[in-house]
Amino acid sequence: EVDGRSIWVGNVDYGATLKGMNKHFEQCGLIKSTKILRDKYSGKPKGFAYIEFLDVVSIKLALKLNESLFCGRQIKVTAKRTNIHGLSTTDRKPRGRGIRSRG
Structure with missing residues (x-):
């Protein structure tokens, strides 16, 4: 439910x-x-934020x-996605030792 009311910036x-972040998004509704x-x-800071409305x-x-511009930078705003344990957004192969054939 919280993710449905949140954004990633x-x-x-x-x-x-x-305070500055809240001021920039106050026009959207109550934060x-x-x-x-x-x-x-x-x-x-890591360079990103979450806002819950x-x-x-x-x-x-x-x-x-x-x-839009915020503090002189063009920000990216998307709906917050729910993290699902074990779901990866990359196509990386698993790391570590696996079974190897000795042919």
Whole structure:
């Protein structure tokens, strides 16, 4: 349910603040929470954020801000997707030791 009311914002300036992010998206509807993700070791911003709105309708309005300028950078806005354990979006082969034939 939370993912259905949330967006992912990419290409966020490292100097961006929660207050500034909320101000940029306040026109879309009431914001429940905003998270600018940071590296757990260095504490530096990763360059993306999640915003949860109180209403699903706000998502459609927020998606219209895709490629808008925020802190001098063109941001990417998409609907937040739900992570499904074990589902990969890449076609990488599994790593590690497998059974090898000795022909």
